[in-house]
Amino acid sequence: MSQQFQMKWVIGESNEGKLVREFLKEKEISRTALTDIKFKGGNILVNGEEVNVRYRLAWRDKLTVIFPRESPSEGLSGENIPLPILYEDEYLLVVNKPAGMNTIPSREHPVGSLANALIGYYQCCGLQATTHIVTRLDRDTSGIVLIAKHRHVHHLFSLMQQSGQVKRTYEAFAEGEMQQDNDTIVAPIGRKDDSIIEREVRKDGKYACTHYQVLARYNGFTHLELTLDTGRTHQIRVHLSFLKHPLLGDDLYGGDVSQINRQALHCKKISFIHPFLNDEMIFTAPLPKDMLNLLEADLHD
The missing domain is CATH 3.10.290.10 (RNA-binding S4 domain)
Incomplete structure (x- = not known):
């Protein structure tokens, strides 16, 4: 035990x-x-x-x-799924989540999630714990996810998130050619009236702020680096769609699906001060193969 x-x-x-x-x-x-x-x-x-x-x-x-022992949530089973671990200590994990994996189980995808993989990993390690995922990503968004190994560690990270001390950087491919080299998008986001999933920019929505920098312009899309001041559901996807430059592959928000079969969005970097070691922690994850293939195809053209 x-x-x-x-x-x-x-x-x-x-x-x-x-x-x-x-x-x-x-x-x-x-x-x-x-x-x-x-x-x-x-x-x-x-x-x-x-x-x-x-x-x-x-x-x-x-x-x-x-602290009391923790047990996995009822109904959350451990699965033997490979975890691309970037860093681990007694307090936290940093993993590189592939696209096509839910962060937590859903009605449509009850198994195969990052949470299932974590429980399986903890069981193999003899760690009695449940899942405390600090930074979630959509199913079809790839990249870095921060995980706390204990409820109190998660609590400390939540406080850090509220004060902007957990910083994430994304790369994305937006449809069309964006004219400005950099800009800040401030537009409130709320749930669309006829959907439980889709969000939109609306006057009665919650404040949302996205910063972007153009890294390169290609044939039919713009390669962006983005950071967020807020963490609204689908924030990058909604804001870019609002600018009439939806993410490539993002069929929910009007993106072109002919070149990639998921939204071209990747969390490439995370930084924070370790809540126990007090060290600055910086982790990066390179673009996955499906996004790299788009860049290489454009260069060959």
Whole structure:
């Protein structure tokens, strides 16, 4: 049975006299997490002895928080699917998701998802965990996905996302020739009235901001690099369609499907400060073969 996730501190002079509850709040351990620790098999120890959150800390105390064990969500089965892992440590995983793989199971695709692959991988490693996918990608978008190995790690990444500290960069092929070398698209996005899947730019939508830079112009499409200030569903796809330059292969938003059979969108880079090691982490993934083939075909033409 795998060891439970733990966090440890040696209390410095500046924290002497604080209640455990106050100290842990400063460490972004939420009330919900503390409740789970109390009632679902976790523990709080000071110098190896069990205490409650009202314990007053002393200088040089050794504080340990033991989180409850996690189990996969009911109905989520592990599958033996190869995972292209770019990085792994005890806190997180970074993988390069192929196009054609759901991030999580859906009614149409109940198996074969990244979440199924993760559970299978954890089972092989003896890690008792469930899936905490921090940065999701659409089924037919390829590229980097960040995964937390524990609920609390996911919580910390969610806080970082809210303050813009998890940065992603995309490459895309947009239909036609875009005239401006770079621009910022600010247009609110909401769900289309007659669809549960499709989004559109609409006045009552949520604020959405996309930045793009032209990398090259080819015969029939423009090669772009994009970054987002917000993370709305289908944001890049909707914004480029709004500009009348939908992604190649994106049949949902009017893209030409004659050259590629999925939206030509790839998350090529992610950067963040590691929430435990405090190191800057930068990972990249090259364009997949189907997108490279389009570039090579254009060059040969």
